[in-house]
Amino acid sequence: MLFAAFNSLQAQQRFPKPEFKTEYTQPSPTTPEPRGVGMEFVDVALLILVMSLTAWFAIKKRSRKGILWLTVFSAVYFGFYRNGCICSVGSIQNVALALADPKYVISLYALLFFLLPLVFSLFFGRVFCGAACPLGALQDLLIFKPITIAPWLRKTLGVLPYVYLGLSVLFAVTGTEFIICRYDPFIGIYRMNGPYLMILLGIAFLLMGLFIARPYCRFLCPYGALLNITSRFSRRHLSVYPTKCIECKLCTTACPFEAIDFPDSEKERPDPKKSTRRFLLFLILIPVLMAAGGWIGSKSHVFLSKANQTVYTAELLISHPELRKDPLNLDIQTFLASGKSLETLTEEASAIRDKFYVGSWILGAFLGLVIGFMAFNQLIFRRKNEYQANRGTCYSCARCLDYCPVE
Amino acid sequence: MNRKVIISILILLALGIIFLVVLDIRKNRTDARPDNPYALGLEEFATVDSALVKYREVLDLELNETEKRGIAFGMEKIWLIGDDYLQVISTEGEQLMKRELPGSPTCITIYQSDIYIGFTNLIRVYDYEGNQKSSWASAGDSAIFTSLAVRDSFLYAADAGKRRVLKYRTDGTLLAAFDGKREPDALHGFIIPSPYFDLAIAPDGELWVVNPGNLALENYTPEGRLRGYWNKTGADINGFSGCCGPAQIAILPDGSFVTAEKGLVRIKVHRASGELESVVAPPQLFANGTHAPDLAVGSRGEIYALDFDRKMIRIFERKKP
Amino acid sequence: MNRKIFLTQSGRWVLLGGLAYLTGHIFFKRKVSASGKYVWQIDPFKCSQCGRCATQCVRDLSAVKCVHAYSLCGYCDLCGGYFKPNTLSLNTGAENQLCPTGALTRKFVEEPFFEYTIDEELCNGCGKCVKGCTSFGNGSLHLQIRHDLCQNCNECSIARLCPSDAITRVPIETAYQIKGDFINPALIKPKG
Numbered sequence: 012m013l014f015a016a017f018n019s020l021q022a023q024q025r026f027p028k029p030e031f032k033t034e035y036t037q038p039s040p041t042t043p044e045p046r047g048v049g050m051e052f053v054d055v056a057l058l059i060l061v062m063s064l065t066a067w068f069a070i071k072k073r074s075r076k077g078i079l080w081l082t083v084f085s086a087v088y089f090g091f092y093r094n095g096c097i098c099s100v101g102s103i104q105n106v107a108l109a110l111a112d113p114k115y116v117i118s119l120y121a122l123l124f125f126l127l128p129l130v131f132s133l134f135f136g137r138v139f140c141g142a143a144c145p146l147g148a149l150q151d152l153l154i155f156k157p158i159t160i161a162p163w164l165r166k167t168l169g170v171l172p173y174v175y176l177g178l179s180v181l182f183a184v185t186g187t188e189f190i191i192c193r194y195d196p197f198i199g200i201y202r203m204n205g206p207y208l209m210i211l212l213g214i215a216f217l218l219m220g221l222f223i224a225r226p227y228c229r230f231l232c233p234y235g236a237l238l239n240i241t242s243r244f245s246r247r248h249l250s251v252y253p254t255k256c257i258e259c260k261l262c263t264t265a266c267p268f269e270a271i272d273f274p275d276s277e278k279e280r281p282d283p284k285k286s287t288r289r290f291l292l293f294l295i296l297i298p299v300l301m302a303a304g305g306w307i308g309s310k311s312h313v314f315l316s317k318a319n320q321t322v323y324t325a326e327l328l329i330s331h332p333e334l335r336k337d338p339l340n341l342d343i344q345t346f347l348a349s350g351k352s353l354e355t356l357t358e359e360a361s362a363i364r365d366k367f368y369v370g371s372w373i374l375g376a377f378l379g380l381v382i383g384f385m386a387f388n389q390l391i392f393r394r395k396n397e398y399q400a401n402r403g404t405c406y407s408c409a410r411c412l413d414y415c416p417v418e
Numbered sequence: 419m420n421r422k423v424i425i426s427i428l429i430l431l432a433l434g435i436i437f438l439v440v441l442d443i444r445k446n447r448t449d450a451r452p453d454n455p456y457a458l459g460l461e462e463f464a465t466v467d468s469a470l471v472k473y474r475e476v477l478d479l480e481l482n483e484t485e486k487r488g489i490a491f492g493m494e495k496i497w498l499i500g501d502d503y504l505q506v507i508s509t510e511g512e513q514l515m516k517r518e519l520p521g522s523p524t525c526i527t528i529y530q531s532d533i534y535i536g537f538t539n540l541i542r543v544y545d546y547e548g549n550q551k552s553s554w555a556s557a558g559d560s561a562i563f564t565s566l567a568v569r570d571s572f573l574y575a576a577d578a579g580k581r582r583v584l585k586y587r588t589d590g591t592l593l594a595a596f597d598g599k600r601e602p603d604a605l606h607g608f609i610i611p612s613p614y615f616d617l618a619i620a621p622d623g624e625l626w627v628v629n630p631g632n633l634a635l636e637n638y639t640p641e642g643r644l645r646g647y648w649n650k651t652g653a654d655i656n657g658f659s660g661c662c663g664p665a666q667i668a669i670l671p672d673g674s675f676v677t678a679e680k681g682l683v684r685i686k687v688h689r690a691s692g693e694l695e696s697v698v699a700p701p702q703l704f705a706n707g708t709h710a711p712d713l714a715v716g717s718r719g720e721i722y723a724l725d726f727d728r729k730m731i732r733i734f735e736r737k738k739p
Numbered sequence: 740m741n742r743k744i745f746l747t748q749s750g751r752w753v754l755l756g757g758l759a760y761l762t763g764h765i766f767f768k769r770k771v772s773a774s775g776k777y778v779w780q781i782d783p784f785k786c787s788q789c790g791r792c793a794t795q796c797v798r799d800l801s802a803v804k805c806v807h808a809y810s811l812c813g814y815c816d817l818c819g820g821y822f823k824p825n826t827l828s829l830n831t832g833a834e835n836q837l838c839p840t841g842a843l844t845r846k847f848v849e850e851p852f853f854e855y856t857i858d859e860e861l862c863n864g865c866g867k868c869v870k871g872c873t874s875f876g877n878g879s880l881h882l883q884i885r886h887d888l889c890q891n892c893n894e895c896s897i898a899r900l901c902p903s904d905a906i907t908r909v910p911i912e913t914a915y916q917i918k919g920d921f922i923n924p925a926l927i928k929p930k931g
Contacts, residue, residue, distance in 0.1 A: 194439060212435060659875060660875025
């Protein structure tokens with residue numbers, strides 16, 4: 012007994028507490044358990060269920076009603092109940108960080124949330140977007156009077172998701188920040204709680220969503236950029252008509268997202284020689300665009316690296332040494348009191364900035380590639396005979412299915 | 419609603435979103451963050467009327483990186499204990515000797531040419547060359563010696579662990595222990611919330627013990643009876659700040675006390691009756707979160723402060739009037 | 740349209756292969772946690788009491804609360820974490836208290852000891868009492884994230900701005916770092 016007490020005293024290095032002469036029992040600090048441990052497994056199961064049902068409703072049953080109810084369910088369960096976190100959109104950052112940092116522990120559920128929608132999209136199209144994604148669900152339910160956007164504007168703004176994807180991966184990999192999480196407009200609304208800036212952002216997006224259908228999904232969502240690519244290779248996909256198109260154009264009125272392709276007319280088809288020439292032109296243009304993009308990216312790496320705390324603080328201390336005396340600047344004061352030298356901080360900042368250099372090159376080249384491909388898609392002719400859902404941008408919401416008169 | 423109106427609303431919203439995002443980015447720059455609305459305002463106590471500061475810092479002796487535990491002055495040299503060694507340096511900072519010690523020392527005092535070093539719960543005596551002369555019996559497992567003082571053939575050890583002062587003869591025999599209770603039926607004597615429990619013997623032979631929980635300096639007879647005391651509570655310059663203090667003391671040749679406090683770190687001189695005589699080092703001289711420096715007094719009345727965080731000995735001398 | 744189907748199919752297999760490689764790489768070359776969660780934790784020894792725990796949490800009333808390690812407390816009459824630095828009288832008057840919400844309560848035990856407890860429903864995690872206790876006292880008051888309140892965001896808004904990087908992701912088994920429960924060599928060393 013005594014030996015154990017002696018040992019524990021030595022081990023804890025705790026200064027003896029007062030000896031109370033009266034009857035006094037000392038309370039102990041409490042450690043409340045987190046809520047919802049083990050719910051992640053249910054979340055993944057429900058995700059699979061919702062996506063499977065969406066695929067079934069869109070492709071087999073052809074029912075908009077089913078998808079509508081699934082959308083409501085997602086908004087309620089994944090949105091309001093699970094507060095929209097962890098979501099597939101943000102999981103990109105977790106996966107990117109896990110690849111870059113061997114010490115980072117990624118949760119299996121984050122990994123599954125990243126993989127499953129992509130795998131489903133390779134077989135059934137963007138069923139995740141259709142009814143499972145809580146961000147999409149909220150926007151989809153609040154479409155009021157969607158306007159059409161001119162194709163040139165739509166295509167130009169279509170670069171933004173790739174820019175956002177590239178930036179969020181860059182910032183995640185360098186350990187700077189999870190910008191998707193920070194600027195997620197809808198999580199404040201789902202939590203019904205949050206800093207006012209976050210809530211304002213959410214309300215602004217929802218107001219936009221009244222008139223532009225799914226603004227975040229169409230023009231910002233980085234995961235949507237990935238799904239856009241994978242969905243083009245899907246095995247099965249929602250088909251507007253069950254047997255044959257009669258070109259009544261009712262589906263195009265139904266689709267608020269302008270995701271239905273028009274058939275081309277005889278006049279638009281160019282001669283094969285011109286097509287081949289254009290094709291070869293792009294074969295050369297794309298690497299040039301990538302190199303140019305990469306070069307621009309590398310030039311902006313200093314600017315981008317300033318988003319990183321370590322880099323910014325190091326720069327601040329070097330260029331404004333008088334701030335060391337500022338007693339109100341908590342970050343600088345804490346840094347100075349921590350005993351870490353400015354040299355160490357500068358070394359760390361340089362290492363991060365080097366990562367940004369490489370990252371910005373890749374980002375720029377990636378964006379060059381994306382722009383090249385988009386131009387390619389625009390100018391290279393593809394024969395289209397019928398009205399059909401665009402594989403890349405159709406969310407499988409099934410609105411068009413109700414309108415199509417063909418049985 | 420016609421299309422034009424909708425488009426203008428949308429453009430406004432888009433601009434609004436961009437504005438909000440840029441605002442958020444700018445607001446979180448390291449140099450643009452808001453101040454702490456819950457800051458504990460110690461600034462008003464940090465500045466001291468310069469007329470009260472009658473000492474100036476004359477020299478700083480930089481020490482090497484290993485951790486120091488205590489300082490004492492004896493035989494015109496500075497004696498330091500580290501985590502497992504005894505070090506002697508001259509008053510100019512030159513290292514004269516370094517000897518390894520068997521264990522972790524916690525306190526040191528020098529009387530005539532004997533060095534008394536406390537190792538948590540036992541005391542060892544060394545000669546001026548660092549050779550061990552004797553090792554005394556342990557005072558028990560929960561004893562923690564934080565301060566020693568020797569006069570004639572008696573040694574007083576402050577035991578913070580058992581909240582008492584032990585009286586030894588200099589041959590190692592334990593003579594008595596007293597716990598500072600004011601009345602025999604009082605519940606507690608020395609109130610020691612944290613391991614800062616200091617004592618010192620004045621030039622006139624009187625034993626003074628700090629009672630940290632009462633922020634008092636208490637004068638005891640050699641039999642352990644309380645003869646008198648004074649206390650000063652408060653964060654203003656006249657008092658001792660916080661819940662326990664002063665953390666360290668030393669006594670000047672004229673009998674006044676040099677005190678060092680923790681929390682609001684400052685070194686002051688109080689007369690033997692308790693009034694503030696002067697300020698040696700105001701809080702501005704110390705970084706935030708510094709521990710209370712250990713004190714030693716030299717033969718000319720100069721004050722040696724062992725600054726644990728900056729790892730230096732700061733020497734203060736009285737300003738010429 | 741055989742060519743189109745062929746291209747689509749091969750593209751699909753390439754993408755599936757890519758995803759499989761990615762997953763395999765993460766599974767075998769990186770750390771994946773399947774058992775239990777990862778939660779955010781404040782290291783009380785790194786905390787500098789900057790006040791951002793109260794202002795930055797996405798919840799209205801922060802999930803960070805002050806916790807009292809009673810075994811480290813000195814039970815002082817003049818508590819450095821309870822009273823303002825220069826109070827005139829040591830009583831429970833609101834004008835004497837540091838705590839902006841009155842969450843820290845004082846109760847007499849025996850002369851001269853007082854017990855200090857935190858009412859978690861009032862505490863906003865500002866750390867003012869922690870600062871007072873750490874500077875003047877034993878540092879028994881410290882801030883901790885209460886996991887029954889914490890939303891466990893993918894990126895903690897407070898962690899982003901913590902000046903001393905005190906908030907990190909830890910396995911749920913070690914969710915709390917309450918002082919006094921574990922060994923910290925820098926805890927309290929007697930200095931003579």
